[in-house]
Amino acid sequence: MDRTALVVGVTGIAGHNIAQTLLADGWRVVGLSRAPRYEIPGVEHVYADVHDQASVEAATIGRGITHLFFSTWSRQATEAENCTVNGAMLTNTLNALARTAALRHAVLITGLKHYLGPFEAYAEAPADTPFREIQPRLPFQNFYYEQEDILFTAAAEQGFTWSVHRPHTMIGYALGNAMNMGVTLAVYGSICRARGEQFIFPGSPQQWNGITDITDARLLGRHAVWSATEPAARNQAFNTTNGDVFRWRQMWPRLAEAFGIEAAPYSGQPDPLEGRLAHADETWAALSDKYALAPYRATDLASWWHTDADLGRPVEAFADMSKSRALGFLDFQDSTRSFLDLFDTLRAQHVIPEVS
Template sequence: MTQSALVVGVTGIVGRALASLLVKEGWQVAGLSRHATTQLGVTPVTADLRDGNGLTRALASIRPSHVFLCTWSRQATEAENIRVNSAMVRAVLDAVRPAGTVRHVGLVTGLKHYLGPFEAYGRGVLPQTPFREDQGRLDVDNFYYAQEDEVFAAAARDGFRWSVHRPHTIIGQAVGNAMNMGTTLAAYATLCRETGRPFHFPGSPVQWHGLTDMTDARLLARHLLWAATTPGAVDQAFNVVNGDIFRWKWMWARIAQWFGLEPAPFTAKNAGGILPLERQMADDAPLWAALAQRRGLVEPDLARLASPWHTDADLGRPIEVVTDMSKSRRLGFTDYQATDDAFFDLFGELRAHRLIP
């Protein structure tokens, strides 16, 4: 039987990687986004997730066996994040309900499940690491919890199985994505090289010296597919990271080398105060536009490539962030991805698509 998927957020980092994998695996794939995808093998479906009636009309002819929720909408407060993002999940699941074909729903959230929302990031009682799936919810408002609750309620109502996937910071390609550390660092490194500015690590001493991990979008896509097709993995939440750990003081030098840069020293002079990318890149939009014109790049709008606020939030944390994958390993998911290679693959792809010179 041919499997059919609806990938919600198909133009984002996760959705793009997942749709590509599913097409290669022979699935019928419909990709939902506000702007039509041009991805090969994917049937584009355009709708605004905040327009329930329009969404229902757009999905009227789509009969998916699997729904993958790979998107969210950033709002000004966590209360608004909860209201908007839970409503979007509810709207999708309500829209596909009449077809009666959905057997599995996969939801992508993240480590803010353990760290708390951006409003309370790294403040208060810091969670114990490595993060494990059996750690309970924090006693704070969190839109990830609200998204989960919408999936759980719809599953109880409609009888489908589900999985929740909690990646760390995701490495992958997407233009116009709200959270994209890899492309942000590529743009920053390019600007440092072009202008002669020092390539400063923008994070905290804890992140510079401590251990951490990340998630390649391609590995996350394989994890989503695995959970959706493995009987023992249904109705469970999983962490998903690459499988290696590193320190940013090592990774920063690796990234600098790829771009032909010398990393600026992380010394006592700047170790006591973070040098956030939002501040470092605040006036760089005209520089990038001029660079794009001069070097023939396809995206002159720096804001569509870089998300400094998100990179600052991740690299400014006051704790080590390490993620346990034992639950997935015990159930048979053994994929691994070296994180430096994940960055290098992304940088090469960005260059091949003329997004960086």
């Protein structure tokens, strides 16, 4: 075994699925998180705080790390703070590995806010769709740009190669993740069923009617490992989406059907989840008792604010995958199946109730 991956944020939605792909491909995987959350069989778990370089050094020394997969972030109140904090997290990790490892390649996971702008300037002047990797950066401060520049500088100084992945909304199995729309909608659908309510789309008319796409976290895992091992992918940035497109007006009834509930007619204006589900924990506690669910609160599982932000965009958003296709990554994932597979997994793990 001459390839050892360090997956930073291994218990998150991106990190978990990257680790699964690496393990399936025969890699040795070291998974770094700040504290124990759950074990991933086959992963060597280490615990460190990426805000502290010495902590990362202590966790990685002697591990023989050859590849880095950096898939964590910390939400701050402003984009200036996002740049400072998230930039420092990556810097600390790269500086630590410069002392403890002979790094060959680093993979950075960012997202389509590269083209949309940060939350505080969200979609104010987005790039044109479909988003392509050759489009210039937007004239806004963006912590993704900060992290890219840190990565590029470290790679040039330390002699490793890099790749950057820009997924759209990620759908996949991970619990307690701030960006997991799939689990959020699973909790929402289960609550609607329990209360006998219609499944109301919370977002904007542009999202309801416009073209969009998503990223299955399993596909992200495969794409990230491909870019770390494919010579043609070195020192490249890649969009990472499923490869199909849809409109939410088409997808929403399919999701409602998965919970045995009715999709409400669209009102023509946003109806955010965060305001409507202030008492979700109370409903979820009753559901947990009735169906013997895993011991989570609704607010442990769902990120109402992030799903509202994604579905409330006043512009359409979808990415082009031609660059990856031209270099040999031909993987594809049906987006409806992404949701349905996740719901099946959540039921099997007793996170949400069965639909009887």
